[in-house]
Every structure is written in C-alpha cells, then in structure tokens.
Amino acid sequence: MSFEKRCLYCGEVNNSENYTCDCIPEEWFNEYRILDVKPVITSKEKLLLRQSFYDYRFDHPDGIVQYYGVPFRAYYPKGLEPVGMTPLYYLPHLSDQYGIKTFIKNEGHNPSGCFKDRETLLTLLNTRRRGLRHAVIYSSGNAAASAAIFAQKLNMQLITFVAGDTYPEKINFIRDHGSDVVVIGDEQTNFETGFRLFARLNSRNVFSENNFDNWSVRNPYRVHGDKTTAIEIVKQLSGDDANCTVPDYVVVPTANGSGLAGIWKGFQELYALGLISKLPKMISAGIARANPVFQAVRKKQTQIPERCDLTKVDPEDASIGSTILAEEGYDSIEAAKAVLHSGGLAVAVNNSDVKLVLRDFLEQEEDIALKNSILPEPASLISIAAIEKMSQHINLAPDNIVVSIITGHGLKAQEMMEQLLPEKQILHQRIAKIIETKRGDIAKKAISKGRRKNVPADFDAIAAVFRELKIED
Numbered sequence: 001m002s003f004e005k006r007c008l009y010c011g012e013v014n015n016s017e018n019y020t021c022d023c024i025p026e027e028w029f030n031e032y033r034i035l036d037v038k039p040v041i042t043s044k045e046k047l048l049l050r051q052s053f054y055d056y057r058f059d060h061p062d063g064i065v066q067y068y069g070v071p072f073r074a075y076y077p078k079g080l081e082p083v084g085m086t087p088l089y090y091l092p093h094l095s096d097q098y099g100i101k102t103f104i105k106n107e108g109h110n111p112s113g114c115f116k117d118r119e120t121l122l123t124l125l126n127t128r129r130r131g132l133r134h135a136v137i138y139s140s141g142n143a144a145a146s147a148a149i150f151a152q153k154l155n156m157q158l159i160t161f162v163a164g165d166t167y168p169e170k171i172n173f174i175r176d177h178g179s180d181v182v183v184i185g186d187e188q189t190n191f192e193t194g195f196r197l198f199a200r201l202n203s204r205n206v207f208s209e210n211n212f213d214n215w216s217v218r219n220p221y222r223v224h225g226d227k228t229t230a231i232e233i234v235k236q237l238s239g240d241d242a243n244c245t246v247p248d249y250v251v252v253p254t255a256n257g258s259g260l261a262g263i264w265k266g267f268q269e270l271y272a273l274g275l276i277s278k279l280p281k282m283i284s285a286g287i288a289r290a291n292p293v294f295q296a297v298r299k300k301q302t303q304i305p306e307r308c309d310l311t312k313v314d315p316e317d318a319s320i321g322s323t324i325l326a327e328e329g330y331d332s333i334e335a336a337k338a339v340l341h342s343g344g345l346a347v348a349v350n351n352s353d354v355k356l357v358l359r360d361f362l363e364q365e366e367d368i369a370l371k372n373s374i375l376p377e378p379a380s381l382i383s384i385a386a387i388e389k390m391s392q393h394i395n396l397a398p399d400n401i402v403v404s405i406i407t408g409h410g411l412k413a414q415e416m417m418e419q420l421l422p423e424k425q426i427l428h429q430r431i432a433k434i435i436e437t438k439r440g441d442i443a444k445k446a447i448s449k450g451r452r453k454n455v456p457a458d459f460d461a462i463a464a465v466f467r468e469l470k471i472e473d
Contacts, residue, residue, distance in 0.1 A: 001040070001045055001048075001068065001071075002039070002040045003037050003038065003040065003071050004037070004038055004039075004040055005036070005037045005220060006035065006036055006038070007021040007023060007035055007036075008033075008034055008035065008036050008334070009021070009023055009024055009029075009034060017130075017205075017208040018202050018203065018205055018207065018214060019033075019034075019035050019202075019214060019218050019219055020034075020203050021034055021035065027196070028304070028305050030199045030200065030203040031195065031196060031218070031328075032218070032305060032331070032332075032333060033218050033219075033220060033258070033330060033331045033334065034218075035220040037071060037220045037221060037224060039069055039071075039269075041272075045068075046273060048068045049068050049273055050275060052066065052067050052068035053067070053231060053270070053273070053275055056231060056232070056235050057085075058085045058235075058236075060082065060085065061082060062076060063082030063083040063084045063085055063121075064082075064083050064085070064118060064121065064225065064228040065083075065121070067228055067231060069224075069227075069269060070122070070125075070225075070228065071122065071125065071221060071224055072125040072126055072128070072129045073125070075125045075126075075128040077128070077154060080121075080150075080153060080154075081111045082111075083110060083111065083117045083118055083121045083225075084110070084117075084118055084228050084229075085232065086105060086106050086107050086108075086109040086110060086229075086232065087105075087106050087109055087236075087372065088104070088105050088106070088232070088233065088236040088237070088403070089103060089104050089106060089368055089372065089374070090102070090103050091103065091361075091364075091365050091368065092365075094361070094364060094365060094384070097360070097364070098387045098391070098396070099396055100387065100398065100400045101398070101399065101400065101402065102384075102387060102402055102404070103237075103401065103402070103403045103404070104374075104376075104384065104403070104405075104406050105229065105232070105233060105403055105404070105405050105406060106372070106374055107380075107405060107406055108375070108377075108380075108406055108407075108408055108409030108410075108411075108438075110146075112142070112145055112149050113408055113409035113411055113438070113441075114142040114145070114146055114407060114408040114409070115142075115226070115259055115405070115407045115408065116142045116143045116145075116146040116147075116408075117146050117150075118225030118226055118228060118229065118262075119143070119146075119222035119226060119262070120143070120146040120147050120150050120222075120225070121150065122221040122222055122224045123135070123147075123213065123215040123219050123222055124150055124154070125221070126213070126219075126221045127156075127213040130213065132211055132212070132213050133156050133211075134156065134157045134158075134159075134210070134211055134212040134213070134470070134471075135151065135156060135157070135158050135159075135212055135213045135214070135215045136158070136159045136160075136207050136212050136213075136214055136215065136216070136466075137158065137159075137160050137161070137214075138160075138161045138162070138194065138195050138216045139160065139162070139216065140162045140163060140166040140167075140171075140191065141170065141323040142323060142407075142408050143215075143217075144160045144170075144179065145170075145173055145174060145177065147160070147215050148160065148177035148178055148450070151178065151179060152178035152179075157180070157470075157471045158178070158179040158180070159179065159180045159181075159182060159212070159466065159470075160174050160179045160180065160181045160182070160450075161181075161182045161184060161194065161198050161462075162174075162183055162194065163183075163184055163189050163190055163191045163193065163194035163195075164183055164184060164186045164187050164188065164189035164194070164454075164457070165187055165188065165189060165190050165191070166183070169412075173412070174450065175450040175451075175452060176449060177450075178447075178448060178449070178450050179450040180450045180451045180452075180469050181450055181451070181452050181453070182453050182455055182462065182469070183452065183453065183454045183455065184197060184455060184457050184462060185455075185456065185457035186457075189457050190310075190327070191327070192327045192328055194457065195330070197457060197458075197459055197462055198216070198462075199218070200459055201459070201462060201463060201466070202214050202216075202218065206463050206466065207466075210466075210467065210470055211473075212470075216330075217256050217258055217330040217331055222258055222262070223258055223261055223334075224262065224265070226258065226259050226262020226263050226265070226266070227262050227263065227266030227269060228266060229259075229262070229266060229405065230250075230263050230264075230265075230267045230269075230270065231266055231270065233250070234267075234275070237401065237403075244270075244275055244276045244277075245401070246267070246276050246277075246278050246279070246280055247280045247402060247403045248280060248400040248401050248402065249280060249282075249283055249344070249394075249400070249401070249402040249403070250263060250267075250280045250281075250282055250283065250402075250403050250405070251285050251383040251384075251386050251387065251390075251402060251403070251404045251405065252282065252283065252284060252383060252405045252407075253285050253286070253324055253379055253380055253382050253383045253405065253407050254285060254286050254291060254293045254324075254332075254335055254346075255286065255291070255323065255324050255325065255329055255379075256326065256329045256330050256332065257284075257293050257329045257330075257332040257334065257335030257336070258330075258331040258334075259405065259407060260282060260293070260338055261331050261334040261338050263282070264338035264341075267279050267280060279342055280342065280403075281342050281343050282338045282342040282344040283339070283344050283347065283386060283390060284297065284335060284336075284339050284344070284347070285346075285347055285349060285382045285383050285385070285386035286324065286326070286346070286347075286348055286382065287313065287317050287318075287320060287324055287325055287348065287349065287382070288313070288314070288317055288348040288349065288350050289308060289310075289312045289313045289314075289317075290308050290310055290313045290317070290318070290324075290326055290327075291308065291326060291348060292306045292308055292326055292327075292328055292329040292332040293306075293329055293335045293336050293339065293346055294346040294348050295308065296332060296333070296335075296336035296346075297336050297339050297340060297345075298346065300340060301336065302333060302336050302340065304333075305328060305332060305333060306329075306336075307327055307328050308326060308327050308328075310327050314350065314351070316351040316352075317351045319351060319416070319419075320351060320354055320378045320379060320382070323377075323379045323408075324378075324379035345390060345393055345394065347386045347389040348389075349382045349389060351420075353382070353385040353388070354378055354381045354382060354385055354420065355420045355421065356385070357381050357384045357385040358378075358381055358417065358421060358427075359421060359427065361376070361381070362421075362427045362431070363427070366430065369430070369434060370430065370433065370434065373434050373437045373438045373441075374406070374434070375409055375411070375417070375431060375434040375435065375438070376406045376408075376409070376410060377407070377408045377409060377410040377411075377412070377413045378410070378413055378416055378417060378420065379407065380405075380406045380407045380408055380410075383405050383406065383407070386404070387402055387404065390402075410431070411435055411438050414431060417431050418431060451469065453465045453469065
C-alpha cells in the first residue's frame with residue numbers, strides 16, 4: 001500500500017528527510033508538525049483495509065501492525081513485544097456516578113506502560129524503511145522512555161535531548177534503557193527553550209546529514225500509531241455485532257496533542273471506509289492554564305499556534321506532572337481542528353479534580369483496578385476527571401458512551417500518587433500492590449547504560465556534542 005506525504009499548509013507533496021517545508025517562513029513552522037501522511041486508497045486497497053479491520057485480533061503476534069492501513073508494515077521486525085491491543089474496561093460504579101456509560105482504554109498495557117509505544121513503532125518502521133540505524137528524539141517523559149526501549153531491542157543508537165530542568169530520575173530512566181542523553185542548558189532551561197534549539201538542528205539538516213531519523217512529535221508517522229487506538233475502540237465496543245458501535249465521546253489527555261489528533265485520524269479513516277456510520281465527539285482534557293489546545297478551541301484558532309503562560313499555572317496543578325503541562329503543543333493545531341470538526345469540547349481540570357478521581361477510582365473500581373493492575377498515572381487521570389466537567393457543557397445521557405484514554409501507567413509516579421492521597425493509607429497499599437504486580441511487565445534495563453552529556457543552550461555547542469556522540473555504522 002502506498003502513502004503520500006504532503007504539507008498541511010501548502011498542500012504540496014513533501015519528501016524531505018527532516019519533515020520540513022519552507023512555505024511559511026516563521027520560526028514556529030520549524031517546530032510544529034506540518035506534514036501529513038495519507039494512504040492512497042484504490043478500490044482494491046479499500047477492500048483490503050475493510051477486511052483487515054474485520055480480522056483484527058487482540059492476540060495477534062504483530063499487534064497494531066496487523067492492520068493493513070499501518071504504513072510500512074513490511075519493515076516490522078519479528079520478535080518485538082506486540083504494541084497495542086490494549087484492554088477496554090467498563091467502569092460500572094463511575095458510570096452510575098457520572099450518569100453515562102464510562103469506559104477506559106488502558107494504554108498502560110503497552111510494553112513501556114504508555115500509549116507512546118504506538119507512535120514509536122511507526123517512526124521505527126519508517127526508519128527501517130529508510131535503511132537507517134540511528135535516531136534522535138526530544139522528550140523528557142514517556143516518548144523518550146518508549147523510544148529508548150525500542151531502540152535498545154533492535155540495537156539502534158538513540159540520542160535523547162532534554163531540557164536542563166528535567167528531573168534526574170527521568171534522565172536516569174532513559175539512560176538505563178540504553179539511550180544517550182544530551183542535557184541542554186542548566187536547571188533554568190525549560191522544555192520549550194531546549195526544543196527550539198533541537199528544532200533548529202533538525203531544520204538545518206544536522207541530524208539528516210548524519211543519517212539520524214527524527215522521532216520527535218514533528219515526525220508525521222507518529223499519529224498513524226495513534227489511529228490504531230480508534231480501530232481497537234470500535235472493535236471492542238462492537239464485539240461480534242456486525243453493526244459497529246462508536247462511542248459518543250472520546251476523552252484524551254492533551255499536551256502536545258498528537259494522541260488526540262491521531263485517534264481522530266483513525267475514526268475518520270473508518271468512516272471513509274464505510275465501516276462506521278458516525279464520528280465521536282473528541283474531548284481534549286488538560287491542566288488549567290497549561291493547555292494550548294484549550295486556548296485554541298476557545299478562540300477557534302486552527303492556523304497558528306496558541307501559547308500558554310506557565311507562570312500563571314497554580315503550583316498545585318503543576319504538581320500533576322510535566323508530561324501534561326504545555327506552554328506550546330507541537331501538534332496542538334491538528335488537535336484543535338479535531339475537537340472543533342468533531343463538535344467536541346476542550347476542558348480544563350485541576351489538582352483537586354485529579355485527587356477526587358484517583359480516590360473514586362481506587363475505592364469504587366477497586367476490583368477492576370487490582371485484578372488488572374490498572375493504575376492511571378496522574379496525567380492520565382484527567383481524562384476521567386474531565387467527564388464531570390463535560391456535564392457542565394453537554395447534556396450527557398445514560399445510554400451515551402464515553403471512552404477515556406488512560407495514556408500511561410502510574411508505575412513511575414508512586415510517590416506523586418501517594419501525595420495526592422495523604423491521609424488514605426489503605427489506598428496507598430492498593431497503589432503499592434498494583435505497582436508491584438506491574439513492575440515485572442515493563443521492559444528490562446539495557447546491558448549498557450547510555451552516556452550523558454551536559455551542554456550549554458547554544459546551537460553550535462549542541463551540534464558538536466551530537467557529532468561527538470554519534471556511533472558510526
């Protein structure tokens with residue numbers, strides 16, 4: 001099956017190796033995802049796509065790659081732990097509380113414990129198609145951890161770039177899984193400052209000229225991993241029924257926005273194939289005053305980026321975790337389009353909302369949580385907390401279906417979760433029990449720990465360190 005890569009703004013076919021286009025001469029255009037990849041669907045391809053949807057299984061050794069609409073399936077390396085096929089759970093007690101049929105899609109079931117594995121796998125397939133064995137990524141959280149785990153399994157070199165304000169625990173986790181880490185600037189250097197420098201390196205071909213693929217949010221193949229989430233949701237809700245069931249609402253924790261944009265792409269593809277007869281309303285859930293998608297939806301802005309002033313974020317809300325706080329969202333434009341085009345909603349939640357939903361989940365859905373080792377990380381809990389916020393804007397009916405995406409497992413956030421429930425020792429015990437059970441499922445550390453390089457927040461200095469770390473084939 002063939003795929004076409006075009007610029008989202010000028011519409012021209014684009015085969016650049018660094019995922020850039022020069023049609024808009026503004027700095028942000030070198031930072032955000034500005035390319036899209038679409039399948040070229042002939043009548044024969046349409047039949048194959050429909051059949052692969054009907055045949056999609058949740059015990060397939062190839063995971064999401066079994067779907068015919070995944071780009072470059074032929075480059076899937078055998079022997080990898082399958083990605084996707086994550087469980088969907090009905091929450092009966094919270095359904096009663098919210099007045100709507102409430103389901104969670106547990107992406108914590110992926111190999112690294114996070115939805116980012118879907119995105120990483122798609123970037124990996126494209127890298128293998130290009131015959132490359134080196135990649136870079138800019139991330140201080142789940143994306144970097146996922147990329148490190150996949151790169152070490154295939155003996156590829158990954159260099160992860162992080163900002164100077166990144167927690168040491170995160171840097172050590174990434175290095176423990178074999179990735180070299182370049183720390184940009186000092187403790188006052190934030191995510192966006194570091195990313196702008198990384199984006200300049202990419203746009204000036206520093207990576208591509210050294211045969212490194214860019215696995216960061218700018219890579220347009222990432223969202224094709226997320227689209228398989230939509231395929232699985234429809235399959236799981238429908239069961240053996242020939243008439244496919246589509247949720248009324250899909251709630252996605254949103255910072256960069258790629259997860260939401262990709263899931264919407266999946267529903268659109270199913271609709272275009274005639275496999276579903278309606279589309280869900282997409283709900284973006286973020287932290288108050290730290291969600292560019294929320295601002296864009298409120299202003300109906302889908303052409304240029306919205307930026308948040310993180311100095312205005314309540315410190316209590318910021319404690320939920322840096323993975324969900326965003327000054328800028330580098331796929332937020334496409335995420336905002338998805339929310340608006342679907343007739344959806346963007347909601348903001350706070351620390352108090354997350355505390356309540358963590359308590360309610362562990363108390364009311366204790367059996368499901370313990371039996372299946374489900375523990376949504378704090379940044380994921382906002383997708384459940386958002387349901388109550390939705391009811392302030394939408395008339396939710398008891399027969400409506402809402403699916404909240406649990407983007408990651410709380411394995412790496414035990415201390416933070418216990419702080420959210422300071423006087424609930426019995427819930428601390430449940431958290432500890434779930435984490436102990438889950439710990440053995442996450443990929444083991446690499447044999448060789450990745451190197452760490454600290455570098456000033458300077459273009460030439462970063463470029464020099466990158467070249468120093470490069471391992472020749």
